[in-house]
Amino acid sequence: MIKKTFYFIATLLYLYSNIFSQETQLFYLSGKDADSPINWEFMVSKGRNSNSWSTIPVPSNWELQGFGEFNYGHDKNKSDEIGFYKHSFNAKKSWEHKKIFIVFEGVMTDTEAKLNGKICGPIHQGGFYRFEYDVTNLIKFDDTNLLEVKVKKVSENESIEIAERKSDYWVFGGIFRPVYLKILPKEFIERTAINATHDGKFNIDVFLSKISSAKNVRVQVVNIKGEKVGKAFEKEIHNSENMVTLSSIIENPKTWTAETPNLYYADITLNKEKQIIHTVRERFGFRTIKVREGKGIYLNDKIITLKG
Structure with a gap:
């Protein structure tokens, strides 16, 4: 009886793990929203509390956390601040034969991401667009990984500045939407x-x-x-x-x-x-x-x- 029960439980666990592995898994590096952020290391290049490392909740805009300067969309000269982020996380060994993407739901504005010292991909421009990088070959499984993100508040792309930033509202910088890993099967x-x-x-x-x-x-x-x-x-x-x-x-x-x-x-x-x-x-x-x-x-x- 005990042997049959053991095999039954083992079968259920196998089926559950098999079904779960077929779905897209999300592993959040930030909070899931502004009400449940996670602190990352942070430094801003100009303005309030600049040029020294501290922490900042992610997701958020750094101006609202006491960093940098406030600017309005119609300001002729905006503070061209750069924000530097660092965050360490552990990658599971069970992900080793999967495809791994890092996803940014929204960052203001130009974003360069590195994982373990290597560039994840081209610099992303545009504050309201979701973007992602394939980091399968950059991630260290069953080990600690270092994510570094460099964010420019003022975009180097003039058309993006005109479309997104020269408007009748406050202009902010930072990782203001969630960041997570997306784990997928090879196909x-x-x-x-x-x-x-x-x-x-x-x-x-x-x-x-x-x-x-x-x-x-x-x-x-x-x-x-x-x-x-x-x-x-x-x-x-x-x-x-x-x-x-x-x-x-x-x-x-x-x-x-x-x-x-x-x-x-x-x-x-x-x-x-x-x-x-x-x-x-x-x-x-x-x-x-x-x-x-x-x-x-x-x-x-x-x-x-x-x-x-």
Whole structure:
């Protein structure tokens, strides 16, 4: 009896770990939001509390933490401060055969990142854009890693300064959105694009990366409670292609409007025969938006009256 119980528990643990390993894992290096930040080492080049190392909560803007100078968008001469960040973290040994990306949800403004003394990739410019670097070959597994980030408050790209910074609001610097590691299998679903219209037509483009052994992509639509809606549908991958398009029709879907924001999930799996290699879940709504010349904006074939 004890032996049977042991094997049962071992099987459950194996299945759980196998399912978990197929999903995208996120490992936060910062806080998940401004209400739960994590302190990093920090120094700013000019202004208040400059030229000495201390700590700063991440995510945040450094001006709001007592560093640098406040500037307004219409100021002709803004303080061209540079912020320097350091943060150490341990990488799990279980990640060793995965793809590892470091993701910055938003940094103001020009960003250079190093991991263990090596540049992660090109300098990113633009404060409102999510960006990421593949650090698989830079990370040290089962060891301590040092992340260094250099942030310029004033962008060297004049078009970005005009578009983002010369406006009627305060101009800030810093890592103001979360930073995390994204851990993926070697073959993975890179991203998806869903077009689901109010008549139940469902189309999805699934973009794939590093495909070598995967055979097909499978999609199952479920409602917000996780209950299956319609039958699953799939498509084979040919010649290591990096994008496949799948289509289906869902009978009588609950449509999305501002008054009734009905939502669904699409569970997308990348498969090798009966083995799931990677799985992602995307949220979406069935809705159709059209602009009709001389008439206006229509949502699900009903006109939208704009006021104001």
